[in-house]
Amino acid sequence: MKADVSNIDALDRAIIAATQGGLPLKLRPYDAVGDVVGLSGNEVQARILVMLDSGVMRRIGVVPNHYKLGFNANGMTVWDINDEHISELGQKVGALEFVSHCYHRPRHIPHWPYNMFAMVHGKTREEVKSHAKEISAILGNNVNASDIIYSKRILKKTGLRIAAQ
Amino acid sequence: MNEVILDDQDRSIINALQGGFPVCDRPYLEAASRLGISEDELISRIETLLKSGVLSRFGPLVNAERMGGGLTLAALSVAEDDFERVAELVNAHPEIAHNYEREHEYNMWFVIATETKQEISTIINAIEAETGLSVLNVPKMEEFFIGLKLEV
Numbered sequence: 521m522k523a524d525v526s527n528i529d530a531l532d533r534a535i536i537a538a539t540q541g542g543l544p545l546k547l548r549p550y551d552a553v554g555d556v557v558g559l560s561g562n563e564v565q566a567r568i569l570v571m572l573d574s575g576v577m578r579r580i581g582v583v584p585n586h587y588k589l590g591f592n593a594n595g596m597t598v599w600d601i602n603d604e605h606i607s608e609l610g611q612k613v614g615a616l617e618f619v620s621h622c623y624h625r626p627r628h629i630p631h632w633p634y635n636m637f638a639m640v641h642g643k644t645r646e647e648v649k650s651h652a653k654e655i656s657a658i659l660g661n662n663v664n665a666s667d668i669i670y671s672k673r674i675l676k677k678t679g680l681r682i683a684a685q
Numbered sequence: 686m687n688e689v690i691l692d693d694q695d696r697s698i699i700n701a702l703q704g705g706f707p708v709c710d711r712p713y714l715e716a717a718s719r720l721g722i723s724e725d726e727l728i729s730r731i732e733t734l735l736k737s738g739v740l741s742r743f744g745p746l747v748n749a750e751r752m753g754g755g756l757t758l759a760a761l762s763v764a765e766d767d768f769e770r771v772a773e774l775v776n777a778h779p780e781i782a783h784n785y786e787r788e789h790e791y792n793m794w795f796v797i798a799t800e801t802k803q804e805i806s807t808i809i810n811a812i813e814a815e816t817g818l819s820v821l822n823v824p825k826m827e828e829f830f831i832g833l834k835l836e837v
Contacts, residue, residue, distance in 0.1 A: 526751045536747055542735070543744035545728050548710060565708050568745065572708070576751045580706040582731075583742040584699055590688040596787065596794070607827060614829030624827035625758065632791075632821055637758075667789070675784035675793070676776045677741060 526574040531557060532567055536577075543580065591641040593670065595648035597655060598634035600627070600665040606636060612658050613638050618651045633665055645670065689739050694722065698730055699740070749798050755805040756798050757824040760791040761816065768792070774815045780808050791821055 528536075534557040544552040550568070551561035559567075571577040586594060601609060606624050613636070614622035621639040638655060642648040652668055691699075697720055707715040717727040734740045749756050763771045768786070775795055776784055784795035797808050809820045 528752060533752075536745070536752075539744045540747075541744070542742060543706070545732050547713065547724065547728075549712060550708070550710070561710065565710075568708050571745075574751065575748055578746045578748050579704070580708070580745045581704060581743070582699060582702040582734075582740045583746070584703070585738055585741045588689045588737070588739045589691075592688075610827065610829035622829035623825040624829070625823040625825055628821060628823070632823070637823075669787045669789040669791075669794075671785045671787050672792075673786040675772050675786055676781055676795070677783045678781075 526571075526576050528571065528576055531559065532571060532576070535559075535564060535567055535571075586641050587674075590643055593642045593645045593648045595640045595642070595645070595652065595668040595670050597638045597640050597648075597652050597668050598666065599636040599638070599655075599659065599663055600633045601636050601659060602662045602664070603635070605662045609659055609662060610636060613655055616651075616654065616658075618642070619655075634667070640668075689737050691739065694720075695730060695734060695739070698727065699734070702731075702743070753802070754798060754800055755802040756796065757805050757822055758794065758796055759809065759812075759823065760795070760821040761793045761812075761818050762791050762821075763793050763816075763818065771816050771818065775812055778808055778811070780804070 535553060538553050538556045543549045546552045548561060550564045554561045554564045557564070568577065568580070572579065610622055610624055613619055618640055619638045620641060621637070623637050624635060625637055627633055627635050640648050640651045640655075642651060648668060648670070652666070656663060656666065701720060702716065706712055709715055711724065713727050714724040717724045720727065722730075731740070731743055735743060761771065761775070771793065772784065772786075775781055775793065778797075780797050780799050782796045782798045784793065786792060787794050797805055799805055799808060805822075805824075809822055812818075813820055
């Protein structure tokens with residue numbers, strides 16, 4: 521188990537801030553980051569490897585925009601599942617290849633009865649619905665209620681912003 | 686939003702780089718050689734994919750909570766004729782990382798990311814005061830999987 525909070529120092533934060541807009545598209549991108557934060561490229565690489573290992577950085581990679589790729593149906597499927605089975609069932613749902621994120625979240629009775637969220641992407645709503653059925657089959661009679669909440673419009677998408685200091 | 690047409694090379698780049706990117710002196714060279722293309726071609730393709738919006742980001746993805754930050758998912762139930770005003774008020778907070786309009790009684794769903802855990806409630810209180818609406822706050826209690834595995 522990794523610690524909840526990892527220790528990072530001002531230089532680590534500077535590296536995170538310098539790469540928030542993206543990794544430089546240069547032949548030696550870590551050298552370019554080093555130029556900004558005042559470290560050598562090798563020092564930047566070493567610190568990034570530590571942050572990847574500790575989980576401060578999840579990974580270095582691309583984040584695709586589902587809509588531009590034709591995945592126009594984005595369904596947040598929400599489920600009210602018996603609490604005693606949620607961890608075991610959540611693992612199974614999270615492992616499905618069409619589920620991009622899966623979380624246990626709190627209910628707020630009476631407004632909000634659902635305690636599991638699984639994000640499902642599909643080219644059409646029919647596809648999302650059939651994926652939701654597959655999830656439902658895994659959950660069996662542990663489901664008390666469920667819904668699919670489709671996205672209509674992106675109102676903002678800037679990602680996380682971390683201050684440099 | 687218009688779908689962008691990709692060729693096989695773009696697809697293999699997107700699929701390969703969802704999983705990770707090398708940390709070494711010439712990472713584009715290493716990633717490109719696995720894909721069977723040149724370093725320059727990989728860089729220019731990533732640049733084009735970012736410009737066309739097919740990729741919303743390329744770089745390190747940070748876990749704010751491991752840095753001591755706060756993160757939550759929250760929602761509002763907004764009257765249709767008040768929607769744009771509320772969207773503006775919510776989006777004006779730099780701590781709002783994403784915000785989506787969704788088809789449900791809770792029709793606005795946003796992620797709040799803050800430098801410290803305590804600031805989450807400050808932002809929620811501010812949004813409630815500004816909008817006059819009550820925020821549904823559903824922070825994650827357990828994460829079952831987070832990985833992008835979208836095959837394009």
